[in-house]
Amino acid sequence: MKKGTPVYEFSKGIWKENPILVQLLGMCPTLAVTSTVVNGVAMALAASFVLIMSSLIISSLRKIIPSSVRIASFIVIIATFVTLVDSFLKAYFYDISKSLGPFIPLIIVNCIILGRQEAFASKNTVKMSVLDALGMGVGFFLSLLVLSSVREILGFGTWFGIQVMPDFFKPWTIMIMAPGAFFTLGIMLGVYGIFKMKKSKGV
């Protein structure tokens, strides 16, 4: 795949430049809300929506925003969309909004979003920026899905709230607490490292 083609810009975020596993961006929500799959998925969808909408707006305004105040302008645009998402969740999914707590407003300072605006949307066309944002969103979504699945299955014995482990299985409470989040993500990075090593040895 060549750099600069629409397919490349979309797919790079999913594996090659995965925002969580490779760029290590947006760690706070990743670790904090993934104790259940529902929360993880809600977070990923909310953040992806903000990412795509801000990329759309910022890439179309890229020639108007003066470069000296660009960071402040990006943050205001991002914060506006976050307020939108937050009000939407409060109105239609009150329970999820309650359990995500301050982590929905914290999407504003999620480095994935600001990072993509600074590194990509402020320099590229609208079409490419939206594709880039979509790809990063999918990559973020998949990483959160894996992380929260592992934590919920081991920590509660359930997946999306449905019992999946046999009755004699004792839930590992540690997985839903803070240390479990760090351990699981650390092991995920290790597994990703093994894949990358195999590839670089020239299979």
Next chain:
Amino acid sequence: MELILLFISFVIVNNFVLSQFLGVCPFLGVSKKIDAAFSMGLAVTFVMSITAVASWAVNNFILKKFGLEILEYVVFILVIASLVQFVEMFVKKVSPPLYRALGIYLPLITTNCAILGLALLISLKEYNFLQGLVMGIGGGVGFTLALVLMAGIREELEAADVPEPMKGAGITLIIAGIMALGFSGFAGLIK
């Protein structure tokens, strides 16, 4: 007494990094050397204390008074961004050696979620002025503690034989997990 308990709670039990996952990015990024970690911690503590006061004042005297709570997020992030800018200019003028020590860490603080998280938590828990200030200082000291401890471990780690795929961020996260496990042992300290 209640304030002292609140302080200890945010330094150890409810440590911002290890139990609330706020400020994990700088925790992973700036924890390679002890002195850099300490400078970063100092800068964060400083900004957190001021943010606690400023965001509390803005929230109570402006937003609540005029019923503008919907603008909370936009206003908080602007307050933080301009505070960081102001602190940077102030430190540069008053104490050039300190400015050089904090260097690039100051602007990075704007996107540190511990700061915005602090402002949001104070407003969410409806803390009063003193409680908010204590939370800001306690949170900053706790952040510094976690960061310096991590930097100390990582300096030793350079001599260790870590499996190839786990090198870098992987092993750092595992260590953070073990540290969080240790810190969770204090949970019974404060009810």
